[in-house]
Amino acid sequence: TLNPIVPVLHQKTNYQAPAVTDRESMLQAEIANLKQEIEHLQQLAHQTRGSGNMDWHDFLVRFLKQSLKTQPYLIEMEKLVAKQDQYLDCLIISKASIDAPNSIPFPSFPIAEAPLPDGLILEKTYNLISYKSCRESLTLWAVQELIGYYTGLRKDLRSEYAQQLPDAQLFQLYIVTTHYPQNVVEQAQSWQSTDKPGVYWLYTSGLWIQVIVTSQIALEPHNAIWNLLSDIK
Numbered sequence: 001t002l003n004p005i006v007p008v009l010h011q012k013t014n015y016q017a018p019a020v021t022d023r024e025s026m027l028q029a030e031i032a033n034l035k036q037e038i039e040h041l042q043q044l045a046h047q048t049r050g051s052g053n054m055d056w057h058d059f060l061v062r063f064l065k066q067s068l069k070t071q072p073y074l075i076e077m078e079k080l081v082a083k084q085d086q087y088l089d090c091l092i093i094s095k096a097s098i099d100a101p102n103s104i105p106f107p108s109f110p111i112a113e114a115p116l117p118d119g120l121i122l123e124k125t126y127n128l129i130s131y132k133s134c135r136e137s138l139t140l141w142a143v144q145e146l147i148g149y150y151t152g153l154r155k156d157l158r159s160e161y162a163q164q165l166p167d168a169q170l171f172q173l174y175i176v177t178t179h180y181p182q183n184v185v186e187q188a189q190s191w192q193s194t195d196k197p198g199v200y201w202l203y204t205s206g207l208w209i210q211v212i213v214t215s216q217i218a219l220e221p222h223n224a225i226w227n228l229l230s231d232i233k
Contacts, residue, residue, distance in 0.1 A: 037066050056133045056229070060176070061090050063225045067114065072096045073122065079153075088149045090129040092122060115222040119199035119212040124172040126153065131176045133229070138181035138211075146173055147205055173209040175202070178230055180213050198226070 061077040068075060072095040079091040116122060130146040132138045150173055157166050185191045190203035198216030202209040214230035217223050 034066075057089050057131055060131055060225070060229065063228075064090065064092070067117075067225065068092070086149065086152065088128055088146075088153070089131045091153075092127040092129065094122070094125045094127075117212075117223050117226050118196040118217055118220075119194075119210055119226075120174070121172065121210065125170040126157075126166075127172050127174060128153065129174045129176060132178065134178040136177075137179060138175060138177040138184055140184055140187050143175065143184060143202070143204060143209065146175060146209070147207060150207070173207060174212065175209060176212045176214060176226075176229070178214050180216065181211070 058077065061075060065075050074093040074095055076091050076093070078087045078089070080087060128146065128150055130142065130149075132142065150171060154166055154168075154171065158164060160166075184202070188202050188204055190201070192201040192203075194200060197218050198213045200211040200213070202211050212226065214226040217226040217230060219227055
């Protein structure tokens, strides 16, 4: 006779809940870390709206680091790209293409890749990002400044390429801006829309630059960082 107090499944099959595996423990720890990081980012956003003193360039890089932490990229903030203290807002380097120093080892268990925000392709080895918040305007000078950073970085990397100038195809330039840059559009050699709202191609000085206008980006989960940056008052 089955004991009515003991669950029938246990009596018939002697079923026991499997012990938590190491992989499950790692996943649980990762989820806990993600929750903490999300809470931290939400606090940063709240503080910024309240005081207006938060460094949103820092916030952008923090968010990118969190969003891409499981993908093969090395993200450096305020990257020094010249001897005279010229700082690029953000440099994203593909770990798959170089032996990046101080890189974080890949996890030993599979993690589903989250889709990148619209416009952030990251198919090149070196991805240079310039950011203009709601308090700044994207001007032609800012575009030229980004090209200057690209030129300086490309020269400085010669020591890693047998003293040869790295191929231009290894680089992609991005500009993230809150406002639509009408003055740049009017002066650009070529300004082209894409199939993504808020994502454009700017052609100037022989370079195609991906421009992301956060105030026009579609409201989608994978665009959370752009949507958040577009809502800064």
